[in-house]
Each structure stands twice: as structure tokens, then as C-alpha cells.
Amino acid sequence: MEHKNIVATIYLKDGMAVKSPTELDIKKDVLELASVYDDSGIDKIICYDLSTDDEEHEKNILAIREINRNIQIKTAGGGNIKRLEDVKKLLYAGCIEVILNGSKPETIDLIKEASARFGAEKMLVSLTTVDFLFKTKEFLSDNVHELLIMNKGLLEGLENITTIPYIVQVDEFDFDYIETLLKSEQIRGISGAFINDTNSDIMRIKSDLSDAGIKMDNFEPKLSWSDLTPNSDGLVPAVVQDFQTGEVLMVAYMNEESLNNTIRTGKMTYYSRSRQSLWVKGETSGHFQYVKSLTADCDFDTILAKVSQVGVACHTGASSCFFNEIVKKEYVERNPLKVFEDVYAVIADRKQNPKEGSYTNYLFDKGLDKILKKVGEEATEIVIAAKNPDSEETKYEISDFLYHMMVLMVEKGVTWEDITSELAQR
Numbered sequence: 001m002e003h004k005n006i007v008a009t010i011y012l013k014d015g016m017a018v019k020s021p022t023e024l025d026i027k028k029d030v031l032e033l034a035s036v037y038d039d040s041g042i043d044k045i046i047c048y049d050l051s052t053d054d055e056e057h058e059k060n061i062l063a064i065r066e067i068n069r070n071i072q073i074k075t076a077g078g079g080n081i082k083r084l085e086d087v088k089k090l091l092y093a094g095c096i097e098v099i100l101n102g103s104k105p106e107t108i109d110l111i112k113e114a115s116a117r118f119g120a121e122k123m124l125v126s127l128t129t130v131d132f133l134f135k136t137k138e139f140l141s142d143n144v145h146e147l148l149i150m151n152k153g154l155l156e157g158l159e160n161i162t163t164i165p166y167i168v169q170v171d172e173f174d175f176d177y178i179e180t181l182l183k184s185e186q187i188r189g190i191s192g193a194f195i196n197d198t199n200s201d202i203m204r205i206k207s208d209l210s211d212a213g214i215k216m217d218n219f220e221p222k223l224s225w226s227d228l229t230p231n232s233d234g235l236v237p238a239v240v241q242d243f244q245t246g247e248v249l250m251v252a253y254m255n256e257e258s259l260n261n262t263i264r265t266g267k268m269t270y271y272s273r274s275r276q277s278l279w280v281k282g283e284t285s286g287h288f289q290y291v292k293s294l295t296a297d298c299d300f301d302t303i304l305a306k307v308s309q310v311g312v313a314c315h316t317g318a319s320s321c322f323f324n325e326i327v328k329k330e331y332v333e334r335n336p337l338k339v340f341e342d343v344y345a346v347i348a349d350r351k352q353n354p355k356e357g358s359y360t361n362y363l364f365d366k367g368l369d370k371i372l373k374k375v376g377e378e379a380t381e382i383v384i385a386a387k388n389p390d391s392e393e394t395k396y397e398i399s400d401f402l403y404h405m406m407v408l409m410v411e412k413g414v415t416w417e418d419i420t421s422e423l424a425q426r
Contacts, residue, residue: 002188002215003043003215003216003217004182004187004188004189004190004209004214004215004216005043005044005167005188005189005190005217006041006042006043006044006189006190006195006202006205006206006216007042007043007044007045007046007167007189007190007191007195008037008042008044008045008046008191008195008196009045009046009047009048009191009195009196010030010033010034010037010045010046010047010048010067010196011048011050012030012047012048012049012050012051012060012063012064012079013027013050013051013056013060014027014056014059014060015030015056015059015060015062015063016028016029016030016063017029017030017033018050019196020193021048021050024050030063030066030067031066031067031070033198034067034070034071035070035071035308036198037071037073037198038071038072038073038308039266039288039290039308039310040198040200040201040202040203040266040290041202041203041206041218041266042073042195042202043073043074043189043217044073044074044075044076044189045067045071045073045074045075045076046075046076046077046078046099046148046191047063047064047067047075047076047077047078047079047095048078048079048099049061049064049077049078049079049080050079050080051079051080057080060080061089061090061093062093064077064090064093064094064095065093065094067094068093068094068095069094069418069421069422070417070421074096074097075094075095075096075097076095076096076097076098076099076124077090077091077093077095077097077098077099078090078098078099078100078101078124078126079099079101081098081099081100081101081110082106083110084110084113084114084117087100087110087114087117087118088117088118091118091122096122097121097122097123097124097145097146098114098118098122098123098124099124099125099126099148100114100123100124100125100126101125101126102125102126102127102128102129102132103126103127103128103129103132107125107132108132108135108136111123111125111136111140111143111144112139112143115142115143115144120142120143120144120145121145122145123143123144123145124144124145124146124147124148125140125144125147125148126147126148126150127147127148127149127150127151127154128150128151128154129151129154130154130158130161133161133162134161137161137162140162140164141162141163141164144164145164146164146165146166146167146188147162147164147165147166147167148166148167148169148191149166149167149168149169150169151169152168152169152170155168155181158186159184159186163186165186165187165188166186166187166188167187167188167189167190167191168181168187168189168190168191169190169191169192170190170191170192170194171192171193171194172192172193172194173194173200173205175205175208178190178205178209179209179212179214182209182214183213183214201265203218203264203265203266203267204264204265206218207264207265218266219263219264219266219291221263221294223296223300225256225259225260227296227300228296228300228301228303229299229300229301230255230301231301233253233273234255235253235254235255235271235273236253236254236255236259236301236302236303237251237252237253237254237301237302237303238251238252238253238254238268238270238302238303238304238305239251239302239303239304239305240252240268240289240305240307240313241304241305241306241307242306242307242308242309243292243293243306243307243308244308247319247320248320248322249289249307249309249313249314249319249320249321249322250313250314250320250321250322251321252268252270252281253270253271253273254269254270254271254303255271257271257278258270258271258278259303261278261280262291262294263291263294265280266290266291267280267281267282267288267289267290267291268280268281268288268289268290268291268305268307269281282310282311285311285315286310286311287309287310287311287312287313288310289305289307289308289309289310289313290307290308290310291305291306291307292306292307292308293305293306294306337416337420340402340406340416341416343403343406344406344409344410344415344416346360347360347403347406347407347410348410350364351364351410351411360407363404363407364407364411368411371404371407371408371411372408374404374407375401375404375405375408378397378400378401378404378405379401381397381400381401382394382397382398382401384397385397
């Protein structure tokens with residue numbers, strides 16, 4: 001049985017997130033909102049383009065691309081889809097599915113065309129009436145992966161009309177009603193206003209649904225507290241690490257209750273030895289730590305927590321609690337990404353703070369055409385060097401190429417995070 005999905009919706013206007021198609025005044029940063037959904041346990045994000053002209057449409061497509069480059073969960077794109085080219089733009093922006101509007105007459109032909117080109121598994125249709133189902137019953141199941149039911153009034157008898165699974169829009173939170181819906185085999189998930197509210201505790205809702213026997217995509221621990229070896233105070237230390245950078249952020253302690261609460265809510269919860277009580281990291285500061293993984297060490301007496309850190313980890317305002325140097329021996333950094341980031345940072349600093357006699361500044365001063373010429377020349381040098389049986393020259397030329405490529409990246413405002421994010425979704 002597949003996991004049931006909790007689906008959030010981001011409505012896009014002028015490249016920003018708005019509350020709904022009719023509430024456009026308050027705008028939020030798209031990436032910040034998507035990151036909150038990503039951390040809070042949302043399974044899928046629907047990105048709706050509310051543009052009214054081509055220029056705004058392109059701006060919203062770029063915003064969707066940024067979401068897909070920077071978050072972990074899958075997205076579906078919809079809104080303002082008039083032709084096959086619009087479907088392609090959303091898929092190329094990183095959406096794994098595209099939502100076509102079942103209330104538009106042109107959608108019938110577009111479904112056939114888009115499904116044939118990109119595959120039925122990428123096609124969804126949103127419905128407010130059942131008319132579309134009757135008009136397309138001969139071919140719809142072969143061309144559409146899922147339906148998005150925008151009107152709860154359609155649910156009665158819907159299973160007698162189609163076998164296509166669907167997501168139901170439920171705007172108000174009613175646990176008993178949601179439980180009943182999700183126990184239907186044909187209903188794959190729910191969306192709605194209460195899910196879009198960033199104050200909703202999605203992980204807790206998913207845990208409660210799991211307790212009700214519904215298969216949800218949440219934490220299913222392989223170890224329990226009884227498998228661990230607490231210290232004499234009945235506690236287990238937790239070493240907390242940023243899941244992306246690997247930086248150690250802090251060390252705190254957990255008891256059985258705090259561990260269970262962490263697993264249930266997806267937010268790091270500790271036991272305060274001074275206050276003799278539980279504390280959810282970020283509850284007062286807003287600097288929550290969202291769990292990505294929990295791992296016990298070989299002796300089962302320490303936990304390694306990899307988290308998505310909101311804000312800073314330390315109460316002093318430092319990003320990490322570990323900043324008081326005791327001793328340090330100089331060493332050559334060999335972590336590939338760290339080396340790339342360090343060299344990139346030096347190049348970026350040269351652009352902002354020119355240094356006389358700097359070759360990097362010479363390239364920036366000469367402009368984009370000169371940088372592109374050097375990138376092309378260095379790429380050719382790699383090809384020539386690779387014909388030599390000795391790999392030393394190839395290594396040297398690749399290093400030259402990577403340096404010039406990073407100059408180009410800085411010139412164009414492209415970061416290593418942009419590149420790694422793009423590669424990760426391929």
C-alpha cells in the first residue's frame with residue numbers, strides 16, 4: 001500500500017508566494033516558504049502560477065525552478081497552462097508532475113498530447129465538476145496519473161465514475177473526517193488551506209494518522225529507547241550536525257520522552273538537566289532543528305542527529321556552539337566541496353574587493369567575453385592533455401579549467417550549491 005500524501009500549495013504571483021488566488025496582498029519569499037514545508041513533513045508541493053502575462057509567467061517559472069533546486073520534496077506545477085510548451089517548461093523547471101485544469105475545453109486535447117510526449121505518470125487533472133470525467137472516460141485512465149478534487153461535493157459516487165486515484169482539497173482541519181477520507185483506497189492524499197498554514201503541526205498530524213492505521217511517510221524508528229544505553233542520569237547525549245554542511249552545531253541530552261517527541265514531531269526535543277524538563281529547540285527563539293536522521297553509535301550510548309537548522313544553533317548568536325579554539329594545527333583541506341567553496345569564496349572576494357596585480361581581477365576587468373575565451377581554451381587543453389598516457393598533465397589542466405569555470409560562475413552569480421542542487425535532481 002502506498003503512503004498517503006499531505007500536499008501543500010504555493011500560489012505564485014510576480015515570483016512571490018501569496019495566500020490564495022483571491023488574496024494577493026501579502027507576499028512571501030517563495031524559497032523560504034518552500035523550505036518550511038520541506039522541513040515540516042509535507043510530502044508534495046503544488047506550485048500554482050497565477051500570472052496574467054508572459055513576463056510574469058516566466059518569473060513564476062524561475063521561482064518554481066528555484067524551489068526544485070533547493071528543497072528535497074517533489075513538486076507538481078499548474079496554472080496558466082495553455083499549450084504543450086507550458087507543460088515542458090514546468091517539467092524542465094524540476095516539477096515531477098503537471099496539473100491541467102479540467103474546466104478548460106482545450107485541456108482534453110492537451111492531455112493526450114502531453115501524455116504522449118512526457119508520459120501519463122506526469123499528468124494530473126484538477127476538477128471542480130464531474131463533467132470532464134464523462135467527456136474523457138474513454139481515454140483518461142491511460143493518460144492521467146492522478147486527479148486533484150477541488151470540490152468535496154464531488155466525492156459522493158466518484159469511485160463509481162473513475163478508478164483514477166485522487167487528492168482531495170480539505171480547507172479546514174477535522175481529524176475524524178480526514179481519517180475517514182484517507183482510509184479510502186482511491187484517495188491518495190489531501191491538500192487545503194490548513195495544510196498551507198505554516199503553524200500547522202504536520203508531523204504530529206501524520207503521527208496521529210499513523211496511529212489510526214493509515215500508512216504515512218513519517219519516521220518509523222528501527223531502534224527504540226530500550227535499545228539504547230543511557231548514562232547514570234538516565235540520559236543519552238546527542239551530537240547535532242547540519243545535514244548539508246556536516247558542521248557540528250551543538251551537544252545536548254535526551255531522555256525517553258524527548259526522543260519519542262522528537263520522532264513524533266520531527267523537531268529536535270531535548271531534556272534540560274538544569275530545568276529538569278523537556279525543551280523543544282527553537283520553541284522560544286524560532287531556531288528550530290528539523291530532523292533529517294537520528295543514528296546511534298556503536299555502543300548505543302550516543303545519538304548523532306542530522307538536522308536542518310533554522311537560524312543559529314547557539315544561544316550566543318553563533319551558528320555553532322563550537323567556536324572557542326583550544327589548539328589548531330594547520331592542515332591542507334582535501335574535502336572536495338570545501339575546497340571548491342573556499343576557492344569560490346576567494347574569487348568572489350576578488351570581484352568585490354579588487355587586488356592590484358590579481359589575475360582574477362584582470363579577468364573580471366576584461367569582462368565576460370574574455371572569461372568565456374579562457375574557459376574554452378582550458379577545455380581544449382584538457383582534451384589535448386587527455387591524449388597523453390601520463391595523467392599528471394590532465395590533472396593540471398582540469399584544475400586550470402575548474403578555476404576559470406569558477407570565475408565564470410562568480411561572474412554569472414551561480415554558486416556551487418546551485419550546481420550540486422541541479423545535479424542532485426538529475
